[in-house]
Amino acid sequence: MTEYDAVTLWLLILVAGVGTFAIKLSFVQLFGWLDEVSPVVAGVLRFVPAAVLAALVVDSVVTLSASPSLHLAFDPAELLAASVAAVVAWRTESVPLTLAVGMVVLWSVTALA
Amino acid sequence: MPADGRSDFRDGARAVAPFLLGVAPFGLVVGVTAVNVGVTPLQAVGMSLLLFTGAAQLALIELVGRGAPFAVAAATALVVNLRYLMYSASLAPYFRRFSLPTKWLGAYGMTDHAYALSVVEFRETAPDERSRAWYYFGAATPVWVVWMSTTVAGALLGKTVPSELSLEFAVPLMFMALLFPAVEDRPTATAAVVAGGTAVVAAVLPFNLGLVTAATLGIAAGVATEVRAGSFPKDDREGRTSDDATGGEATESRAGPRESGTGDSAGGGDQ
Numbered sequence A: 001m002t003e004y005d006a007v008t009l010w011l012l013i014l015v016a017g018v019g020t021f022a023i024k025l026s027f028v029q030l031f032g033w034l035d036e037v038s039p040v041v042a043g044v045l046r047f048v049p050a051a052v053l054a055a056l057v058v059d060s061v062v063t064l065s066a067s068p069s070l071h072l073a074f075d076p077a078e079l080l081a082a083s084v085a086a087v088v089a090w091r092t093e094s095v096p097l098t099l100a101v102g103m104v105v106l107w108s109v110t111a112l113a
Numbered sequence B: 001m002p003a004d005g006r007s008d009f010r011d012g013a014r015a016v017a018p019f020l021l022g023v024a025p026f027g028l029v030v031g032v033t034a035v036n037v038g039v040t041p042l043q044a045v046g047m048s049l050l051l052f053t054g055a056a057q058l059a060l061i062e063l064v065g066r067g068a069p070f071a072v073a074a075a076t077a078l079v080v081n082l083r084y085l086m087y088s089a090s091l092a093p094y095f096r097r098f099s100l101p102t103k104w105l106g107a108y109g110m111t112d113h114a115y116a117l118s119v120v121e122f123r124e125t126a127p128d129e130r131s132r133a134w135y136y137f138g139a140a141t142p143v144w145v146v147w148m149s150t151t152v153a154g155a156l157l158g159k160t161v162p163s164e165l166s167l168e169f170a171v172p173l174m175f176m177a178l179l180f181p182a183v184e185d186r187p188t189a190t191a192a193v194v195a196g197g198t199a200v201v202a203a204v205l206p207f208n209l210g211l212v213t214a215a216t217l218g219i220a221a222g223v224a225t226e227v228r229a230g231s232f233p234k235d236d237r238e239g240r241t242s243d244d245a246t247g248g249e250a251t252e253s254r255a256g257p258r259e260s261g262t263g264d265s266a267g268g269g270d271q
Helices: A006-030 A039-045 A048-061 A076-092 A095-112 B005-036 B041-051 B054-066 B070-080 B083-095 B100-108 B112-124 B132-160 B167-182 B186-202 B210-229 B236-244 B247-262 B264-269
Strands: A063-065 A071-073
Touching (some): A006 B041, A006 B083, A006 B100, A039 B083, A039 B210, A048 A076, A048 B054, A048 B210, A063 B186, A076 B167, A095 B167, B005 B112, B054 B167, B070 B210, B083 B112, B100 B132, B167 B186
16 A cells, blocks of 8 residues: 555656656657667667566566565465466467466466465 | 548557557556555546556556655656657657647657557658658547546446455566567567566665666666677667568668658648
8 A cells, every 4th residue: 555645646646747748758849959869879778668577577476575584575376377477478469368368377376275 | 731631540540449459458457556556546547647658657556556765656657668768759750840739749649559550650651641640649549548548447446346356466467468579689588587587686675676776787788788799789770670671662761751851741731
């Protein structure tokens, strides 16, 4: 549950929203001044989706935990469902199918356990 | 405004239709999970309205749910959205003749789908046979409508979805489905593996800095792989053009943006 109060959360939404809009508008607005992303910047940006998405996936399934002692924290049912879904995502690249298979595996394993 | 603008809008909408199947469950999950981490339905909808970007909204919801500090939550959402810099740069030449409000509205409505469809279409057509603005908004509008309505539906359903369903697990699944198309070659695979591996360890970092740290190290690893192979920086757009077109067509498609610039009558006529 969030510890954010309503005003702070609205402010966060506003900041993230304005920032996102600025990123989207950037080159569209500045065309003429700034025609091209420099090749170096483009070369770096091309890694953003792969890196960010991988971090988001792994971070919500398996994490290192320091308490009580250093150990890997994960839910076996989730790990199994995520692994099966990974194969589906890899083979089909389909959002609905990945979602459906992953959830059904998770529910089945939880029901059987 | 040409009379056939409506048909360009319709063609854009038709092209984006299959993608809506993926947008709808995504929007539902965003609405439901937002409400379940304690965001009010109104704020969940406000988030969709102001951010209008799936992955960043999910990341923001995740961090808000964990009580991450303000700056970390905002920074993570913006890092997730950095790819829009590429889209913006790539669409800019086609948008140059748009009026200011149209440019702003176009930027606001920018999505992976509208971008990908439009860029391909604009490379293959001249401005006088395909209205840039109408086609683009034709592709962007249905995504916005579906995104907003499914977020609203999800936010309203939110609390009534039983917690035994573990619907929050849909979030990593969603990211996973987006991850594999993003892994295009060995360097991007390296970036993904390093970011994922680091994410496990970086989870112990304070202030929920783990995500940003892992993503940054992943990007650095991808760049390092290319630098070592002597292939950095790789021009993504050139690569894609030569993949699906012959040399002659590739030259033509690169000329596309310039054409749309000089084709004032058609480009400007859109407004």
